[in-house]
Amino acid sequence: MNGGDEQHERAIEPGFEFISPRFEEPKFPMHQVWGYAASLVLTFAALWMTVNRIMSPSVLLGVVLAMAVGQAALQLGVFMHVRESRGPAWHLVPLGLAFAIGIGLVGMSAWIMLFKSGVS
Amino acid sequence: MPALPSFVPYLIHTLFPPWVRRPTEIGAEIMMTAGGAFIVYWLLKNKKLQWLWNEWLTTVDHKKIGIMYLVAAIIMLGRGGLDALMLRTNLAMPTLHFINASEYNEVFTTHGTIMVFFMAMPLIFALFNVVVPLQIGSRDVAFPRLNAISFWLFAFAAALFNLSFVVGGSPNAGWTAYPPLTELAFNHTVGENYYFVSLLMTGIGTTITGINFLVTILRMRAPGMTFMKMPLFTWATLNTSVLILFAFPPLTIALLESLLDRVAGTTFFGLAHGGMPMMYVNLFWLFGHPEVYILVLPAFGVFSEVVATFSRKKLFGYPSMVLSMTAIMVLAYGTWVHHFFTMGAGPAVNVFFGLSTMLIAIPTGVKVFNWILTMWGGRLQFTTPMLYFLAMIPTFVIGGATGVMLGAVPADYQFHNSYFLVAHFHEVLIGGTVFGLLAGVYYWWPKMFGYKLNDHQGKWAFWLFAGGFWPTFIPQYWLGLEGMTRRMYTYPFGMGWHTLNVISTIGGFIMGAGFLVLVSNVLRSRLHREVDATGDPWDGRTLEWSIPSPAPEYNFAVIPTVDERDWWWEEKQRRQSGEKPAGPKPEDIRPIAIPKNTPVPILLGAAFFLGAFGLVFTWWPVALTGLAGVFGVLIYSWFQYDHYRILSAGEIRETEELLGRLGA
Numbered sequence: 001m002n003g004g005d006e007q008h009e010r011a012i013e014p015g016f017e018f019i020s021p022r023f024e025e026p027k028f029p030m031h032q033v034w035g036y037a038a039s040l041v042l043t044f045a046a047l048w049m050t051v052n053r054i055m056s057p058s059v060l061l062g063v064v065l066a067m068a069v070g071q072a073a074l075q076l077g078v079f080m081h082v083r084e085s086r087g088p089a090w091h092l093v094p095l096g097l098a099f100a101i102g103i104g105l106v107g108m109s110a111w112i113m114l115f116k117s118g119v120s
Numbered sequence: 121m122p123a124l125p126s127f128v129p130y131l132i133h134t135l136f137p138p139w140v141r142r143p144t145e146i147g148a149e150i151m152m153t154a155g156g157a158f159i160v161y162w163l164l165k166n167k168k169l170q171w172l173w174n175e176w177l178t179t180v181d182h183k184k185i186g187i188m189y190l191v192a193a194i195i196m197l198g199r200g201g202l203d204a205l206m207l208r209t210n211l212a213m214p215t216l217h218f219i220n221a222s223e224y225n226e227v228f229t230t231h232g233t234i235m236v237f238f239m240a241m242p243l244i245f246a247l248f249n250v251v252v253p254l255q256i257g258s259r260d261v262a263f264p265r266l267n268a269i270s271f272w273l274f275a276f277a278a279a280l281f282n283l284s285f286v287v288g289g290s291p292n293a294g295w296t297a298y299p300p301l302t303e304l305a306f307n308h309t310v311g312e313n314y315y316f317v318s319l320l321m322t323g324i325g326t327t328i329t330g331i332n333f334l335v336t337i338l339r340m341r342a343p344g345m346t347f348m349k350m351p352l353f354t355w356a357t358l359n360t361s362v363l364i365l366f367a368f369p370p371l372t373i374a375l376l377e378s379l380l381d382r383v384a385g386t387t388f389f390g391l392a393h394g395g396m397p398m399m400y401v402n403l404f405w406l407f408g409h410p411e412v413y414i415l416v417l418p419a420f421g422v423f424s425e426v427v428a429t430f431s432r433k434k435l436f437g438y439p440s441m442v443l444s445m446t447a448i449m450v451l452a453y454g455t456w457v458h459h460f461f462t463m464g465a466g467p468a469v470n471v472f473f474g475l476s477t478m479l480i481a482i483p484t485g486v487k488v489f490n491w492i493l494t495m496w497g498g499r500l501q502f503t504t505p506m507l508y509f510l511a512m513i514p515t516f517v518i519g520g521a522t523g524v525m526l527g528a529v530p531a532d533y534q535f536h537n538s539y540f541l542v543a544h545f546h547e548v549l550i551g552g553t554v555f556g557l558l559a560g561v562y563y564w565w566p567k568m569f570g571y572k573l574n575d576h577q578g579k580w581a582f583w584l585f586a587g588g589f590w591p592t593f594i595p596q597y598w599l600g601l602e603g604m605t606r607r608m609y610t611y612p613f614g615m616g617w618h619t620l621n622v623i624s625t626i627g628g629f630i631m632g633a634g635f636l637v638l639v640s641n642v643l644r645s646r647l648h649r650e651v652d653a654t655g656d657p658w659d660g661r662t663l664e665w666s667i668p669s670p671a672p673e674y675n676f677a678v679i680p681t682v683d684e685r686d687w688w689w690e691e692k693q694r695r696q697s698g699e700k701p702a703g704p705k706p707e708d709i710r711p712i713a714i715p716k717n718t719p720v721p722i723l724l725g726a727a728f729f730l731g732a733f734g735l736v737f738t739w740w741p742v743a744l745t746g747l748a749g750v751f752g753v754l755i756y757s758w759f760q761y762d763h764y765r766i767l768s769a770g771e772i773r774e775t776e777e778l779l780g781r782l783g784a
């Protein structure tokens with residue numbers, strides 16, 4: 001990887017600044033230590049809240065979902081280095097698309113399963 | 121006689137319960153044991169064990185992996201076909217109890233599951249592996265080891281699934297495995313465990329394959345091959361891989377949660393504790409509808425290559441072909457509810473998905489017209505692959521049209537789960553997928569093995585298979601309209617279903633004969649092979665035909681620079697006119713790094729198999745041993761450092777020289 005590729009030297013188009021190259025090589029992976037601690041907290045807090053039923057189910061569902069989104073962001077950002085790349089981070093574009101499809105499928109599933117015929 | 125230790129009767133009772141001690145099962149057991157023993161004996165006698173291990177079992181070469189997929193798929197086609205004939209025999213006459221109700225349930229379950237997951241999928245992967253790297257001018261797939269891991273996960277999963285027939289009992293809840301029928305309370309044999317565990321295993325392999333080919337196509341094309349210069353089979357592979365990537369996760373979740381319901385006491389899909397059986401159905405079809413396009417897009421890709429080659433013309437409307445295929449890929453994600461309109465989610469939901477279903481017919485129609493226009497004014501050659509293509513057009517058009525009928529919500533309340541549905545999906549799956557894959561096998565056979573399959577025998581197989589297809593499935597539309605529902609094991613006199621069922625059964629046996637002729641076609645063509653030294657027996661158009669058959673392990677001595685859509689076709693003209701030399705120049709040849717063989721994939725598959733077997737019988741120590749084995753193999757593989765051996769330029773030059781390939 002010497003970055004000599006002509007593609008890497010082309011200027012980033014306006015509107016695409018979020019994919020501009022960035023790369024971090026810290027001496028000690030402090031980020032990861034914090035990320036690990038935070039992901040443990042998120043996991044066990046969710047489990048604890050569910051087992052002890054500390055709120056009404058629908059509120060609990062919302063809280064746990066929010067924590068799950070946080071967890072996913074943490075995994076992608078901290079451990080999978082999703083924003084880092086020596087060249088333009090093109091992978092962010094299909095990743096966004098993947099999120100759109102994923103959210104679409106989950107959303108539509110929720111819509112479909114809201115039916116009230118008592119079969120659930 | 122000394123008393124047996126108590127675990128022996130327990131083991132016998134668990135592994136061989138009464139329902140696997142019937143004549144068919146015992147017969148199969150004897151045949152499998154005898155066959156296995158014979159193979160081992162033959163290998164030992166001819167000292168072939170070492171050869172088998174070095175050349176095949178530890179290989180990471182995509183061409184050999186493709187051939188192993190092919191062999192496995194043909195064996196599975198035989199097993200699935202045998203199941204089909206048992207089903208058809210039972211329905212030939214009213215109240216004919218050739219097999220009983222519970223056996224019938226098992227047979228239609230294994231038939232559907234094997235055909236979709238253990239026949240069609242591996243046959244597709246066989247073509248991906250054999251064709252795609254050659255077609256894009258690459259030396260291998262992006263991750264050769266992962267590729268071998270995919271194969272071995274599939275192979276061991278297939279073995280596990282088939283084992284259920286003789287050890288413990290087969291699954292019996294249909295290839296869709298809907299709860300609550302699959303819940304422990306209603307289904308306490310180990311059959312459904314086999315289903316969930318083996319599909320989870322092969323699903324891991326499939327997902328990896330999807331990722332592998334996605335990366336291969338995105339990153340490893342020959343210089344100059346822009347997206348709009350890619351051959352259509354490669355386009356089909358790209359779209360299929362994207363479908364796999366998003367379709368398999370919901371399946372994995374559905375299978376895993378069902379398995380947990382059975383082995384860990386959860387109630388995700390049970391009726392108690394707020395379980396939601398319909399959520400399984402939703403997740404299954406969230407996978408299932410993309411899956412039917414995973415099965416058919418590769419066939420579309422094959423047809424696009426076949427029709428252009430044998431019409432000796434460029435494919436008509438290439439950009440619209442690419443666009444329509446991509447549109448199908450996107451739309452395929454938005455139609456899944458048409459498999460359960462009758463759940464009653466309400467008019468808004470059903471109308472939305474009814475419309476999206478009908479929308480898919482448009483890009484599909486575009487493709488059919490383009491294929492027909494490719495033939496227009498071409499010089500047609502009626503080879504076996506071309507015959508399969510021609511046979512596909514009417515079957516797929518009828519299958520698509522009845523699909524649109526099924527997509528009309530009110531009508532579907534009538535058609536749903538009747539033989540009309542059975543006829544629809546067999547029409548598209550056999551008339552589309554299987555015809556396409558067989559066309560691909562005949563078309564690329566010379567690339568895999570260096571000789572063609574005999575065309576005369578191939579045509580016999582074709583006429584029996586495609587000719588038997590019509591009497592088998594067309595009557596089933598009428599049976600559906602007359603009220604016969606799917607998965608019935610028998611029917612009384614006086615329903616008026618008799619004649620049509622007899623015709624359908626006869627057709628089924630004609631197709632069975634077609635399969636036997638196909639197998640004999642393969643064996644006889646091998647015995648009397650006429651070696652093809654050109655590497656281009658069909659006068660092809662795409663990159664794979666520019667290299668010798670079978671391709672040397674490094675594929676391309678010198679990677680070509682692609683400047684045209686049908687690069688090889690144009691290149692041939694240039695070579696004939698003397699504008700270009702007839703092969704790679706010796707001085708352009710450089711050393712090539714070849715990935716080394718490794719036992720990791722097959723060992724990983726075996727460890728998974730052990731763990732999965734333990735899970736099926738909920739023998740936790742066995743399951744954990746398998747898991748430990750998986751980690752053991754992974755740790756072993758972490759400490760292997762040099763994955764490549766270097767093939768020197770001299771060796772490559774020698775090989776190319778021997779093949780008569782060096783240009784001046």
Ligand code: HEM
Nearest residue numbers: 412416458459477481520523524526527536537545548549
């Ligand atoms: C124009 C294209 C198509 C349309 C509009 C269409 C529509 C439908 C609809 C509405 C159903 C559900 C019917 C019911 O359950 O009542 C269905 C079932 C099915 N279709 Fe299609 N389809 C099309 C093409 C295909 C293709 C290309 C394949 C596979 C290669 C396929 C395979 C299946 C299968 C396997 C089922 C039934 C699965 C089951 O219930 O076991 N279809 N189709």
Ligand SMILES: [Cu+2]
Nearest residue numbers: 409412458459
């Ligand atoms: Cu569908």
